[in-house]
Amino acid sequence: MESITLVSAILGKMSNIGKWQRQFIIHLIPLIMSIRGRINFMQMSRYGTYSMTSYRNNFDKTFDFGAFNTEHIKIKGTAYHVIIFDPSHIRKSGKSTFGKGRFWSGCDNQSKLGLEIGGIAIGDIEHHTAFHYEAIQTPNAENLKLSGKNLIDHYADLIIKRKAALMKFSTYLAVDAYFSKKTYVDKILDNTDFNIISRLRDDAVMYYVFNGHPTGKRGRPQCYDGKVDVKNPAMNYFKIVHQDLEIRIFSAIIYVKSLQQKVKIALVQYLDENSPKIKSTKIYFSTDTNLSAWHIVKYYRIRFQIEFIYRDANQFTGLEHCQARCEEKLYFHFNSSLTTVSIAKSAHYLTIPKEQRESFSMADIKTIYHNQLLLERFFDVFAIDPDTHKNNPKVKELYYFGSIAA
Template sequence: MIIKRLSRYKDQVKMILNQMEGIKKWQYDFMLDIFGLFLSIKGRMNFLQFGRYGKHCEQRYRGQFEKTFDFMTFNKESILHYASDHQAIAFDPSYISKSGKHTPGVGYFWSGCASKAKWGMEIAGIAAIDIDNHTGFHLEAVQTPNNLETESLVDHYANVLIQRKDDLLCISKYVLADAYFSKKKFVSKLCENGFEVISRLRDDADLQYKFYGQ
């Protein structure tokens, strides 16, 4: 049963890879192997484990992971093929604990669980929410830089979505985000690029009615 499911899964991966442009034979075979390993390996996944259970040596996996792969297009094509037509885009940054000092991008980022800034990394997670099937599909994780010099953090978050609007708008124009993103410069920038933002106001929001003199 497990072998049949894995074989069916690989057939689905092959179909999506065949739809993508610019995929060469070596990358096609490697990605087919690595997607199978993602489902097969129990516990921690690293290059040592890939070399132990995969078709290639550890150094081959290290070298291939230094090359780029268009995960956004792969995930988008998978969602368009297997998900329903009733979808929305979810966006939420997530803190990742990291104690080392030499990993690129480490710094102090806000941790919602700890309610304070902590040393580590942050990724901006983008997902597609399938409303009819009550599930979500990962699209892409974008690492947040630790030193934004030319733009604010809110501008950076908005640009992450705008830079991917051609792919995202194929799925949905509705962006779901929490109260942190109920800011004019975030909402306005996304609306100017074809999105609609669904969020809520902060708990300390001060709403006022416009006075017309009566």
């Protein structure tokens, strides 16, 4: 299996991992790809080679997923990256589950009971995808209060604590519009060397920066030259840096009231191909005023790739299926689920030449791995010599039975 080869290569570059844990990780990731239905300890014992107790005990052991995924990205990624951070709500019942509370669910557009993870991913610009890096569980309101932090402090601290490792990939951090707050932006800028790329609210208050000469009169010099109207940008401040049939990008350095600082703005008008009307306008920004508006838009767009990791992990690798309640097992489960999606993508999608790639299908990979596991079970039960039959084209055809790509 391609995934076993890749996982073995990654683990070979990591130190301080015992033989047993190395074998377990090599076994676990392909197993998660093979299981149909819910992915929990009971299902693992049914499909895998260990007992349910063994899976539970191994999920309780410390494993550095950040280091594992760093080596993964070094092998399969390019040199053109952006850091992505995005929280995700996890549905979870059980009164004794660690960290259970009310968290915002973007899918339901409301606060709901459950858990939340703060996911960090590395967006690969050239591959136009993202690799999972690490997911950290968000404390509930009670635990945040005990620690003397608020939610924004917690989100910022996740990046600050990992800044040395993340800086090896990029100096740009892409986050969604929720994080375009002065408290978050200032904390990241004051404690790291990252520049933030995000989106402002549609009703954000912005002012043109006055570039004229001092008048010499008494009083404070003029700082601003009027409020920005995003529907009618002043062309003596904005300039068009890109236009095609879909979008028009304006660029300028603007003072944003909510951030209380000057930032580089990429004002994007989404055009209607069939009429001269503008469908919508979005305001993206970067705290790096030297970054081009085109790159701001490009980096922000790659941020959405983390949503695809969450989607595939929810649908195919059991992100919300964990049977455990303790913090350590939950951490291991969330990260193994998300990491498996990235491994599957690297082993079976990024190996295809870029011009030949179609949409990535985790469903196909699950089908292939399930068929392969089932056939290997037939070989074992009926005592068939696998060396004679595994390379048979008919056997390989059965691996792909039921997959869309086949």
